[in-house]
Amino acid sequence: MAISLRNTVICVLIVAFILLATLQTTDIGNRSSNRRNVNPEPSTSSSATSTSFSQCTHPVHKLIFIKTHKTGSSTIATTLARYADEKGLKLATPIWTHIFHETNSFSHNMVLSFGDMGHFDILTSHARYNRKEMDMVISNPKYITIIRNPVKQLESAYSYYSMAKHIGIQTDGDHELQAFLKQPRYYFDNYDYFMKVQSWNGQIFDLGLEHADHLNQTLVRRKIQQIDAEFDLVMINEYFDESLVLLRKQFYWDWEDIVYISKGVRKTTLRHKITPELAAKIQQWNSADVQLYDHFNRTFWGKVAQYGPNFNKDVLYFKELREEITSRCLDMNSHSNPAYDKRVENHKLKPNAPNYCKNMISGTMQYVNWMKFMYVFHRVLLPLTLVCLGCVFMLFLYRRFRRGNGDQYRLLDLDTTDLGSDKTVVPIYSKQNN
Secondary structure: OHHHHHHHHHHHHHHHHHHHHHHHHHHHHHHHHHHOOOOOOOOOHHHHHHHOOOOOOOOOOOEEEEOOOOOOHHHHHHHHHHHHHHHOOOEEOEOOOOOOOOOOEOOHHHEOOOOOOEEOOEEOOOOEOOHHHHHOOEOOOEEEEEEOOHHHHHHHHHHHOOHHHHHOOOOOOOHHHHHHHHOHHHHHHHOOOOOHHHHOOHHHHHOOOOHHHOOOHHHHHHHHHHHHHHOOEEEEHHHHHHHHHHHHHHHOOOHHHHOOOOOOOEOHHHOOOOOHHHHHHHHHHOHHHHHHHHHHHHHHHHHHHHHOOOHHHHHHHHHHHHHHHHHHHEEEEEEEOOOOOOOEOEEEEOOOOOOHHHHHOOOHHHHHHHHHHHHHHHHHHHHHHHHHHHHHHHHHHHHHHHHHHHOOEEEEEEEEEEEOOEEEEEEEEEEOOO
């Protein structure tokens, strides 16, 4: 029995440490493969601009990304999550799913944490902006977000979330959105449909302004001023690469840190044609988002002016780098629909694609789930496993000790002594001669 227990303990220990070593090696290997050969020099002379400004030795590692809906935010979120994975940073993840909440304001209680509150590094999942609560999760973070032309953003959200189907609008194709915009307030007030919050000023709603305040111009302007004061960078979807070049310099990152392959691109069958009349109706309905977009479209170019004379060259270099990475990784003649979302289409990897391509095409959900598993493994499963193994090992030693001491003694006799009406059995032991 002792031999069987000993062998069991040894086998369990070996398996546990092999599992730990495998997970750690895989994690490190993925990070290092992402860093190798991901920055090829384009053939044009603009490649020299990759050193057009000095690099700081302390890049920004603490940041919160407010992931607005249907603005290209999935690509940004994946890029940031990949950065956290490569750098070994702590990604703040939701407890159950890959989002914190679509409608409720963010609370620090939504974060999966085992004593690490305030010590996370990056937050990228969908969450409505709440500065006070978010500052409790990450200490002194930089805040960034991305916004989009409200006309394009509403068209994207309306079709992607199949709002016409959930409302019950019986029409087809391009007329679905037109039918909704004939009386949008009626549908918004009287119907409870999927992702309803994104059908009216969805972007400023994600940034913290409740729908009840969207018609109050004073509160809308105050919210825009608050965002301007509290955010370090507001990116613009229509100037996606330019936004990432600004982020790179402002946060002292490398080129390979911001290179990306687009995520969540809608199928062409899920797009509506926007006429000038329809665009005008959207702008009227989403007037708060229009004011938000117009404000940061102006301030964006102020940041570009502060960047310096090499901005256009650096943007050109980045575009060439991204095209080179895309050509290395993807087969542009084949498409696939990811299993987790049939509404989007992606290109397939080339059979001989480099290792880093696999991580580049991973989506936000995959990164969040992977890093959530690694966090739970290191903070809960691994310590619990080691404690259990320690208990088993101590039990093994205890049994060996008991057996070893027991062999040194033998029962010689029993002496029964009368004590009143009771009889006490007194065992008499004698140490054996070895």
